[in-house]
Amino acid sequence: MLQKTHSAAGLVAAELVIVYHGGSFWSWEAAGALLLGCLAGPLADVDKQGSTMAKLLFPVSALLRLLNVRHRTMTHSIVFILTLMVLSLPLSPLYHAVFIAAYLSHPLIDLFNEQGVHLFWPLKARVRLLPKFLAVDTGSTSETVFRWMLLAVGIWLPVSAIGFPRLF
Numbered sequence: 090m091l092q093k094t095h096s097a098a099g100l101v102a103a104e105l106v107i108v109y110h111g112g113s114f115w116s117w118e119a120a121g122a123l124l125l126g127c128l129a130g131p132l133a134d135v136d137k138q139g140s141t142m143a144k145l146l147f148p149v150s151a152l153l154r155l156l157n158v159r160h161r162t163m164t165h166s167i168v169f170i171l172t173l174m175v176l177s178l179p180l181s182p183l184y185h186a187v188f189i190a191a192y193l194s195h196p197l198i199d200l201f202n203e204q205g206v207h208l209f210w211p212l213k214a215r216v217r218l219l220p221k222f223l224a225v226d227t228g229s230t231s232e233t234v235f236r237w238m239l240l241a242v243g244i245w246l247p248v249s250a251i252g253f254p255r256l257f
Contacts, residue, residue, distance in 0.1 A: 090198055090227055092131045092141045097239040098198050099130020099191035104246040106186045114247040122187045129191035133199075136164045165196040166210035198235075201225045 103126025107119055134140040136153050137160045143150035153164070163169055170193060177188050199206045203224035205217030217224065225231045 090202060090225070090232060091236075092134065094198065094232055094236040094239070095131035095134065095195050096127045097130070097236050097243060098194035099126040099128070100243045101239050101246070102126055102130065102190040102194045103187045104243060106183065106190050108246060108250055110183055110186070112183065114250060118181075118183060122183055125184060125187050126191040129188050130194055132192055133164045133195040134160075136160050136162070161196075161199060161204060161215075162207040162210050165199060165206040165208065167208060168210060170196070201235075202227060 100123060103123050104114075106126075107114060107122055112119055112122075131140070131142050133142075135142040135146050135150050136158050137143055138150065138154065158164070170189070173192060174189055177185050180188060196206050196208060200208070200216060200218045201224060202217065203221050203226055205215040207213070208216040219225075225235060
């Protein structure tokens with residue numbers, strides 16, 4: 090999946106956490122949480138040379154390259170996610186939940202990709218949820234449709250949380 094799809098998934102994950110926590114979308118804390126979601130969503134692609142995250146976090150990307158970490162392996166694994174959960178504990182409860190939910194959205198939607206992910210890294214097995222003929226190829230029309238569906242949910246969640254006054 091492309092970075093913009095992962096950002097949209099991270100945004101939706103952040104919105105879901107805000108709704109779950111009963112927070113308002115009209116606060117600076119919510120704005121920070123939404124930004125964090127948009128950034129944490131594509132973060133797992135720091136292992137992909139040339140990706141936006143690899144460019145933004147060049148030292149981390151360079152270290153992963155030196156360690157010979159391949160794309161959709163370690164940074165997409167349960168072991169890495171559990172490590173991030175522990176390392177991000179100093180964040181506020183809302184930001185911790187948003188960071189983990191948005192980061193989790195990345196390997197989750199990559200499971201719909203033809204290549205799948207090394208979810209149980211360091212084991213070599215790749216996991217994917219769909220057979221190849223139904224899988225969502227990176228940059229394909231089906232990914233664009235999926236991204237627009239995510240964005241529609243991303244618009245609907247805050248609007249439905251606000252509610253509208255009855256006119257009659």
